[in-house]
Amino acid sequence: MPKLKRPADEAEVGEDSAEFIESLSRGLRVIEAFGAERRPMTLSDIAKACDLPRATARRVLLTLRKSGYVTSDERLFALTPRVLGLASAYLASNQISAVLQPLMDEVSATAKEVCSLAILDGDDAVFVARASPARVFSAGIDLGYRLPLFCTSVGRVLLGRLDNDELTATIEAMNLAAQTPETIVDKPTVVATIIADRTRGYSLVDREAEPGFRSIAVPIRRYDGAIVAAANIGAHVDRITTGEMIDRFLPPLQRMAKEAQPLIV
Structure with missing residues (x-):
């Protein structure tokens, strides 16, 4: 235990x-x-x-x-x-969730997939908001659910807020335990991947956090450009390719992030 x-x-x-x-x-x-x-x-x-x-x-x-x-x-x-x-008090007082929820609802309706929002907490990404398309059943991550930073799309986006030296030190201090056979656990490679994701403005993780599951995430920035959260859409590999994720999910996620930035102080 x-x-x-x-x-x-x-x-x-x-x-x-x-x-x-x-x-x-x-x-x-x-x-x-x-x-x-x-x-x-x-x-x-x-x-x-x-x-x-x-x-x-x-x-x-x-x-x-x-x-x-x-x-x-x-x-x-x-x-x-x-x-x-206690959780309701946090969600009610959290400005990021309040600002993003209606925008996430639009993204979810457009993409016809679950859209989730995560923030940084220690070595984990914690999900604090979720939007589902209007259908009878949709699987997704529950609020409060935690995932490792180093091998998830939201986690890598959140780590992208660090400069290269801080990022390297942070990854070096982590225990990188493989979640699936695809998980990258080589620390220099993880650092290089996060830097590359930061440069292109999004992270796409393919079967590293969960077998048969891939997701794409973008940074949510406040008015001054600082990354304060990450929003993602995920799907099982038998339903969508990585290229389709970029074509279908990335544009609405990026539009949402752009609309939200001036509203978050």
């Missing part, structure tokens, strides 16, 4: 700092642990995943249960729907 790493700034502030609230940090780590495991968890599960003493994990869980964020049958603990309020 993977342990949840403490945020980097937690170590920087230090437990003896008056600015740092250790109990709040522990509570948030416990909530995150449920998302990482995707199942109800025992007290021992939580303590191990969060690297906490059992007694501490128990106090955190009881506090979250009292506050309505956790439910329990005295053996297994699970999150309640109230946790969705």
Whole structure:
């Protein structure tokens, strides 16, 4: 079972700092642990995943249960729907999602595919908005879903915000674990690919993040040109070629990015 790493700034502030609230940090780590495991968890599960003493994990869980964020049958603990309020607060206050959503709806309708929006968070791209075409069923990535930066179209676009030296240092510090047989894990090659993507203004990843799946992404820039997000469209390889993705999906994505830039401050 993977342990949840403490945020980097937690170590920087230090437990003896008056600015740092250790109990709040522990509570948030416990909530995150449920998302990482995707199942109800025992007290021992939580303590191990969060690297906490059992007694501490128990106090955190009881506090979250009292506050309505956790439910329990005295053996297994699970999150309640109230946790969705935390995500709703973020989405409601996030300017990028608010600006992009209607534009993404137009792109999705034009392309007849799911259009998703991701932002940078650590070594991952996190999806914060999604638009689907008007049809009975459409598969796509859920909000809050995380993907590695180095092998995804949105991730490579987001890494393109770094200059060459920063990019090289960032990739060198990453553990590049192959997601599929097609995943590029050679670090100099990954760096060179991201630089090339930055130059041409988009990234197209073919079966590196998921078998049989390819996607194309463009940077979303704010008014001053800084990259703040990435928007993509993906499809299974049996439905579309890479050339068709460039011809069909790239133009509407680029138009959306151009329309959004002066609106994002």
